[in-house]
């Protein structure tokens with residue numbers, strides 16, 4: 001993308017309404033625009049990151065054997081009357097009437113609708129296990145929408161639902177979600193710690209929240225700090241191997257890590273004092289096992305191998321897709337702007353032309369831009385007629401992990417400068433070597 005033709009409305013001033021750094025940088029970098037309290041337009045740069053995050057979520061869900069579909073944002077109230085949640089959900093639910101005076105709602109979550117789909121088409125253990133998920137906009141009329149996309153009213157969520165014939169299989173589905181989530185967050189450059197949580201309005205016994213540690217997080221968290229060093233890495237996971245998956249979950253949930261809702265001071269005090277930490281965290285996901293709560297209420301039954309009819313065992317599992325942008329920025333920035341991890345960056349690399357209009361510099365930039373494109377890498381080429389300082393400030397603000405700087409002086413020696421946004425370190429390399437390095441960094445992304 002050539003910056004001269006892009007739509008990147010950066011702000012020079014700090015917006016007064018933004019209280020936390022991620023909100024401030026998302027506004028300043030022209031990623032979002034607020035349209036009403038907690039409701040945002042996603043401008044091109046923000047939209048690219050959002051899409052990138054969605055893509056990672058899809059890839060890891062599909063890898064775990066989960067199947068994507070798409071349910072609507074608007075739902076009939078009658079489904080929610082069946083589960084009893086239409087009355088229970090309270091003011092967070094946006095209720096709407098259509099022209100026929102029918103009660104509708106903008107979905108805050110989808111347990112009822114997915115259970116309805118299931119009961120319409122599945123009635124045998126032979127069709128199980130089954131996990132269906134979608135990435136769809138949700139609406140919750142939050143009392144205090146704030147912090148930009150962190151606590152919106154309209155927000156994008158991945159929500160998945162498992163259907164299993166018995167409790168043991170459903171717990172395997174729970175574990176499978178935990179492991180696939182660990183991998184999802186790691187690919188985004190995040191450390192998200194599974195913490196034992198309380199279940200809230202969705203109900204259920206087994207539940208973990210995934211928290212990214214950050215001063216600005218809304219949850220108070222208590223943990224053994226050795227938990228922050230655990231990494232899934234690139235180990236091979238067979239998602240059908242119950243023992244292997246359960247072992248990974250055990251590895252990640254044995255050390256003390258809880259939110260204030262489930263915190264137990266006596267147990268916490270058994271953690272060696274040097275490792276005992278109290279802090280704050282951002283909830284970026286949650287998994288639940290709730291058994292037959294919805295299947296029983298809504299008549300979603302399956303015939304077992306033995307020929308008996310049982311309500312299907314279920315769980316639901318969510319990732320805060322739009323909140324993740326904020327969480328990633330909270331975890332990765334400096335005083336000049338965002339520092340995107342390579343996994344989610346809107347553009348893999350920026351090209352800064354120090355002297356637009358100089359024949360050699362223009363040609364070298366064009367050459368780099370095209371060579372990167374030939375390798376499938378869409379660079380953001382700052383081809384505007386601007387001072388070098390302004391170009392650097394924009395690149396630093398929008399946080400691309402790598403920058404190639406091209407100027408007549410370097411070119412006279414056959415080199416360009418390759419700079420890491422994270423470390424600030426630069427090296428002089430030939431344009432060909434710069435392209436190869438970038439291609440190597442993003443290979444397999």
Ligand code: ATP
Nearest residue numbers: 149150151152155157283284285286318319320323
């Ligand atoms: P919270 O406690 O933050 O209100 P929740 O527990 O009600 O969230 P879930 O039902 O678990 O939310 O939804 C799954 C995920 O969706 C959450 O882990 C969170 O990352 C995200 N999420 C929930 N509410 C919002 C919101 N208002 N804005 C943005 N993301 C949200």
Ligand code: MG
Nearest residue numbers: 209283285286
């Ligand atoms: Mg939650």
